[in-house]
Amino acid sequence: MTNSINELESDAKCIFLIGTNTTENHPVIGYKIRQNVLKNGAKLIVADPRKIELAELADVYIPFKPGTDVALFNGMMNVIINEGLADSKFIENRTEGYEAMAEIVAKYPPEVAAEICGVDAEDIIKAARLYAESEASSVCYAMGLTQHSTGTDNVKSCCNLALLTGNLGKPGTGVNPLRGQNNVQGACDMGALPVVFTAYQNVTNDEARAKFEKAWGVTLSGINGLTLTKTINKAYEGEIKGLIVIGENPMVSDPDLHHVEEALEKLDLLLVQDIFLTETAKKADIVLPGVSFAEKDGTFSNTERRVQRVRKAISNVGDARQDWEILCDLSTRLGYPMSYNTPEEIFEEIRTLTPSYAGISYARLEGEGLPWPCPTEDHPGTPILHKEKFNRGLGLFHAIEYIEPAELPDDEYPIILTTGRSLYHYHTGTMTRKASGLDEFMPSNVVQISSPLAKANNIVDGEKIRVTTRRGSIELEAEVIDGIRENVIFTYFHFAETAANYLTNASVLDPVAGIPEYKVSAARIEKI
Amino acid sequence: MDIKLTIDGKEVVVPQGTMLIDACRQAGADIPTFCYDPDLKLAGSCRMCVVQPKGWRNLVASCVTPAQNGMVIETDSPDVIESRKVVLELMLSRHKLTCHTCEKDGECNLQDYCYRYGVTESRFDGKVHNLFKDDSNPFIERDYDKCIMCTRCVRACDEITGARAINIMDRGHHAKISTAFDGELVDSPCVFCGQCIMVCPVGALTSKIAAGKGKAAQNDKVLTTCTYCGTGCTLELNVKNDKIVGVTSNRDPELSPVNRGALCVKGRFGWDFVNSPERLTTPLIKENGEFREASWDEALGLAAEKIKGIKEQYGPDSLSMFSSARITNEENYLAQKLMRAAIGSNNVDHCARL
Numbered sequence A: 001m002t003n004s005i006n007e008l009e010s011d012a013k014c015i016f017l018i019g020t021n022t023t024e025n026h027p028v029i030g031y032k033i034r035q036n037v038l039k040n041g042a043k044l045i046v047a048d049p050r051k052i053e054l055a056e057l058a059d060v061y062i063p064f065k066p067g068t069d070v071a072l073f074n075g076m077m078n079v080i081i082n083e084g085l086a087d088s089k090f091i092e093n094r095t096e097g098y099e100a101m102a103e104i105v106a107k108y109p110p111e112v113a114a115e116i117c118g119v120d121a122e123d124i125i126k127a128a129r130l131y132a133e134s135e136a137s138s139v140c141y142a143m144g145l146t147q148h149s150t151g152t153d154n155v156k157s158c159c160n161l162a163l164l165t166g167n168l169g170k171p172g173t174g175v176n177p178l179r180g181q182n183n184v185q186g187a188c189d190m191g192a193l194p195v196v197f198t199a200y201q202n203v204t205n206d207e208a209r210a211k212f213e214k215a216w217g218v219t220l221s222g223i224n225g226l227t228l229t230k231t232i233n234k235a236y237e238g239e240i241k242g243l244i245v246i247g248e249n250p251m252v253s254d255p256d257l258h259h260v261e262e263a264l265e266k267l268d269l270l271l272v273q274d275i276f277l278t279e280t281a282k283k284a285d286i287v288l289p290g291v292s293f294a295e296k297d298g299t300f301s302n303t304e305r306r307v308q309r310v311r312k313a314i315s316n317v318g319d320a321r322q323d324w325e326i327l328c329d330l331s332t333r334l335g336y337p338m339s340y341n342t343p344e345e346i347f348e349e350i351r352t353l354t355p356s357y358a359g360i361s362y363a364r365l366e367g368e369g370l371p372w373p374c375p376t377e378d379h380p381g382t383p384i385l386h387k388e389k390f391n392r393g394l395g396l397f398h399a400i401e402y403i404e405p406a407e408l409p410d411d412e413y414p415i416i417l418t419t420g421r422s423l424y425h426y427h428t429g430t431m432t433r434k435a436s437g438l439d440e441f442m443p444s445n446v447v448q449i450s451s452p453l454a455k456a457n458n459i460v461d462g463e464k465i466r467v468t469t470r471r472g473s474i475e476l477e478a479e480v481i482d483g484i485r486e487n488v489i490f491t492y493f494h495f496a497e498t499a500a501n502y503l504t505n506a507s508v509l510d511p512v513a514g515i516p517e518y519k520v521s522a523a524r525i526e527k528i
Numbered sequence B: 001m002d003i004k005l006t007i008d009g010k011e012v013v014v015p016q017g018t019m020l021i022d023a024c025r026q027a028g029a030d031i032p033t034f035c036y037d038p039d040l041k042l043a044g045s046c047r048m049c050v051v052q053p054k055g056w057r058n059l060v061a062s063c064v065t066p067a068q069n070g071m072v073i074e075t076d077s078p079d080v081i082e083s084r085k086v087v088l089e090l091m092l093s094r095h096k097l098t099c100h101t102c103e104k105d106g107e108c109n110l111q112d113y114c115y116r117y118g119v120t121e122s123r124f125d126g127k128v129h130n131l132f133k134d135d136s137n138p139f140i141e142r143d144y145d146k147c148i149m150c151t152r153c154v155r156a157c158d159e160i161t162g163a164r165a166i167n168i169m170d171r172g173h174h175a176k177i178s179t180a181f182d183g184e185l186v187d188s189p190c191v192f193c194g195q196c197i198m199v200c201p202v203g204a205l206t207s208k209i210a211a212g213k214g215k216a217a218q219n220d221k222v223l224t225t226c227t228y229c230g231t232g233c234t235l236e237l238n239v240k241n242d243k244i245v246g247v248t249s250n251r252d253p254e255l256s257p258v259n260r261g262a263l264c265v266k267g268r269f270g271w272d273f274v275n276s277p278e279r280l281t282t283p284l285i286k287e288n289g290e291f292r293e294a295s296w297d298e299a300l301g302l303a304a305e306k307i308k309g310i311k312e313q314y315g316p317d318s319l320s321m322f323s324s325a326r327i328t329n330e331e332n333y334l335a336q337k338l339m340r341a342a343i344g345s346n347n348v349d350h351c352a353r354l
């Protein structure tokens, strides 16, 4: 997030949610948004193919077609430019690339955008005005915006909108991705990415590499690595021979699970480090038991970049070991000795190599934690990014045309399947399905379908139906609801036995981010 | 503008608009409360917080009475004490006193105040109502025979979570807390956040997941960060005999900066996977398609040998690693360091996109 979570409760005067079912996936952020609307009268715009809980409170609800995000943004920007609602001073002083963007946006009057998105032009106009005219507008998104073959374009469009109206660098504004997992921000910050070391220092950059080579006392590869989805594909093709998986479960979380399964079976070595025998661990050659958050010391970085302490409450379960100790031992056996006494010692090393964390220490994290960048020990942390300038200097507009999703409905697969999460479960269910209350409350998966679609297929609520895509089929209980686009069905991906990712597409990825198009698969449904 | 008043003989200066309760607390007085909650709208209903302004005919509820310049307040006069005792006795008259088996034992306001004012029984003839108790949800136990009608749960549900699942039903002696049609929480807009449990001053609302595992007052509490979504809520792990027995939250914004005590159902009730018998407790090696237990030395030795073999035969880029969005920063750092420095490849990623 460019801004902090608590600004959504007080400072934001208008909140635009697109592709985030906030009350289910970031519930506490959802509460704050709701309170801001109810108590302070903040305006709320919700764009989502499903009528999510917060849509009930929205001033404008836009039930747009999955995958038409760019058209929606361009439509809104078209209105903002034509009605003179753009922040010309901000554009003038802080941005570049406006003309090229405006030229494309001119092709998307609200009527055209509305046609593409399958919504009312009036709603696009209303949303554009609310967002542009409010004193401080914040746009929040999650995987609903990013899990598309055009995910990167979608995010850039979102930035365009904020730049166009000067909604950056001030309290209550910002472009705010709500990140799904407890430490997904931290994993990225720490360089658990194929192209960067910590703090996004490129592995192809000689200077960065020299710095890490010196600190680590080895020669490092300057070739970008493989993303997760590409690793699976390369394993399938036999080029990746060994895979180490730590606390991940690609056998449920990755697209096209039949493909994943075959890929993992081809490996010479699958080494899994986890706290449970996950679906992936079952495929492993060697399984190493790590420990849960309750058993460890360390830090997590949340979606607003706040680094916070994790504190050990109990001893390791059984003969399980601290994950950092396992890594040290393995590395040492590989001929690269690593030895630390505590996680704090590791953090001290991180600080020396990671400019945005340099000023953070465990001592400073007692209490409120610190949002990075925090370059020095006397720096207070940075709750709001881009206050005076952007990282690159001027904010860059991108001229972006709408591109259709890769897999559109056709005669054989006439429906759009989209996937997501429930309030009651987390990711692949490794933890939540072993939490007694959550498992009892929501023991199995459902597929949500609109009443007209159910009627047309002669399906009643609670009935088991088969959902099929080009990758496979699963059988699920139908939940007939009103708040979903007629031609769209939705299912959760938490459940291994009815894993939504047997249906999703691994062959089209966003060309830049490599993200799979989880939000749009062509599907058909049948009675069983 | 500041005003000056005298509390228990002590002079205090407070900004105009300050409530008496805050002025009294500033003067060091320990004011007992039930319905008062600094984060919620004022109810002013329980009258436990009464104090005596000199020269006034009646005692006043300090949580809803603004301080005035020149006031002289007594917080512990015989009248104040008598009045608080009556409040307690009225509550006791309809409270199912089962402290010995109550989860709240040791941190219950009713228990503490009865102790403080020596209230052992009630001179009022109330009866325990046997109010609705059954609830099919797996998270929250509602025992309204212990409810003292402070309405904090109703306000928390509305003002923190915004679910508006519960409200006050009926008035007067029959008043009680219930969902819209006096039904179960599962049929209401309840999202099982447990904010109602967090604010309940007595044992009327408790966690079913933690029930019987250890009274919260006797547990050690370790402040940590939630393991689920990216919001990064602070929570307190309750520990007894080296086991996680519950989750509570801390409302101090200095300690709980993001969520200020509020949690969701996963954070508050989704912790018992830690104790699952299915946890992996020893390394495993697969032989002929079956896992067998192995020592660390054997498992790590074999892993290292295989990795080295692959690296020698096919080069470092034939190996890859999925690190994790669930492990700590320190562990992610070491994971990528191992991949880059020990193995020599940049093939490291995690499920950021999934």
Ligand code: SF4
Binding pocket: B140, B153, B156, B157, B158, B161, B163, B164, B165, B166, B185, B189, B190, B191, B192, B193, B194, B195, B196, B197
């Ligand atoms: S659990 Fe949350 S939503 Fe349900 S009644 Fe309590 S406060 Fe309200």
Ligand code: SF4
Binding pocket: B146, B147, B148, B149, B150, B151, B152, B153, B154, B177, B196, B199, B200, B201, B202, B204, B205
């Ligand atoms: S259930 Fe607890 S919080 Fe709610 S009114 Fe009764 S005593 Fe107060």
Ligand code: SF4
Binding pocket: A026, A027, A028, A029, B226, B227, B228, B229, B230, B231, B232, B233, B259, B262, B263, B264, B265, B266, B267, B268
């Ligand atoms: S308590 Fe809920 S909202 Fe808070 S971090 Fe945990 S999962 Fe997210």
Ligand code: FES
Binding pocket: B032, B033, B034, B035, B036, B043, B044, B045, B046, B047, B048, B049, B050, B061, B062, B063, B064
């Ligand atoms: S605490 Fe003041 S009236 Fe209840």
